[in-house]
Amino acid sequence: MSLLDVRDLSVVFQRRGERPFTAVDKVSFTVEPGQTVGLVGESGCGKSVTSLAIMGLLPKRGNKVTGEVLFEGTDLLKLRPDDMRDRRGREISMIFQDPLSSLNPVIPIGVQVAEVLERHQGRDRKQALRESRDLLDAVGIPDPGRRLSEYPHQISGGMRQRALIAIALACKPRLLIADEPTTALDVTIQAQILTLLKQLVDETGTALVMITHDLGVVAGLCDTVNVLYGGKVVERAPRHELFAHARHPYTHGLLNSVPRLDSPRGERLHAIRGSVSDNIPWVEGCAFAPRCDNVVDACLEGPPPLEPTATGGDLRCNNPVSEEVAAR
């Protein structure tokens, strides 16, 4: 049994007087224990909404979540709010993009870490604080004893993100969801945080779902990568396979449009034309069709199915990039 099995998860936002908007459209993926899975896509592709739906953190009103989120066989979507609260932070936890807005500005760091241990493991304040000290130490915060009584604004952005990781890992969860954990950070700090995450995941055996727009981050970290476009998974592959032979025109275009440090200079970038606003709804065809160079008639007749490929991945495309071109 997979640790996390997301089946046909859909999130539809509804506002009175407006047409419902499908942010996540029947997304399915699995996470095995100890595995690192990437969800990649641009803004608006539904990657963050997927993670919020898994964690049960979407607002109560204005949206409809359907499908199943099986965590070790239990459907998280059917749990009572109390039961979900017991699991959140203990079995599944999450790291957000902006550490300053996800930490409470008026509570010392130490208390914020200790809180999790008190809530889930029944520690008293004194012991929880002692354990918090070790946790801060483990995530590489210098002089952790003194940091306990300090407030988020007193430490730097990289240290705040470390504190957030300490909170997320306090109860040794089996699954950690990281939503753009390094996007707000500088590259040298990003390298520190990614190295730390990798090391902690290896040590504790925690499974990691990495949500990011940065293909470079995925390349170094994830075992399997899911590429999302317009709320659907368009391509899924083991990372070596994906980066060596991206078959979906979107993935292929994305890889070709980023300037790389190690590619020859002076070549023009192959931009994907148009923008996300050109998308057509999935019911009418492939959402990417208006921007796609490989478009065929079938693309505008209905959504192409997600089909397994010969190389162990899945692909949603009528006319994928040929093997020769994909291999470059």
Add this chain to the structure above:
Amino acid sequence: MTTEQTDALIELRDIKVHFPIKSGLLFDRTVGYVYAVDGVSLSIRKGETYGLVGESGCGKSTLGRGLLRLVEPTDGEIIFDGTDVRALKGEAMRKARRRMQMIFQDPLSSLDPRQSVESLLVEGLKAHGLADDKVETNRRLRETLEAVGLPASALGKYPHEFSGGQRQRVGIARALVLNPDLIVADEPVSALDVSIQAQVLNLLEDLQNERGLTYLIIAHDLAVVRHIADTVGVMYLGGLVEEASSDDLYREPMHPYTRALMSAVPVPDPLVEDRRERILLAGDLPSPTNPPSGCRFHTRCPWAQPTRCAEERPELRDVVGGHRVACHFAEDIAAGRIRPHEVEVELVRPVDGTGPVDPPGELIPTP
């Protein structure tokens, strides 16, 4: 030095921008300075693209703004096409601004939401007395829009009606309509999605080829800068630490900071990622209110030596064929005579915890 070259369009000599930190109830006492830019000299040739990279807080944006006198430099000279820009006053400065335009990071906040594209573009023309002939103005607007890849129908639209990439095109059109010589672009693509970034980068390149523009591109993304720039300058804590042609810099970074920076950039290729060696820097950027003595990087430098590094601020010197590096030991590091060592992490306060006061501080606007 390149100072004697005649083909330099703009030249900065020892530019400093210091922001005073005020404190006190009745009388604003200056209790310290944020040394945002502290002695930068560089020159950009006509038709060249100069890329300025560095992490947030290194002073790259302040330098760009200081160059246009959007913040007044504390000290130093700015020579633009033979004239000393800092000596210009009032009307003369305003006139000179036509030739130096800026593109901002976030097109949504840098375009007035209540102005149509036409009004946004005409505003600059009017300010410089170039909008007298209606037919001519209209032709100019259409031509500019076409150059940035927007339809003429965009003239009547408002910024919120465009997508992010199109909005940045409007921002570029606004800079372009005055027919400038120099464009300072501060993080022109960092607010855009990856698939859109490539479109805007290609556009900037095309415009340069067509119109012979000179660019100063400020960005934190090394891959973007490498792609677009001819010459790259790397900044750390208010100073240039390395400057070289784009190819040289990326082939052989010589300053320890540049090396660490480049090794930290993730490459979208698992084969590369799996076997590359990372130089992980310890700790955070020190506070610019109280920069370290000597070489500003010595507190985090894995190659720092017990002599000179903490006492003497290294000058930006020509090491090999125009490759300028501000490091006492650049040659020794390149030859492998000095090995990297462990660095003790020093605690850094986001504002300032080390000085005698803990001031609220004036914010330096950096992305």
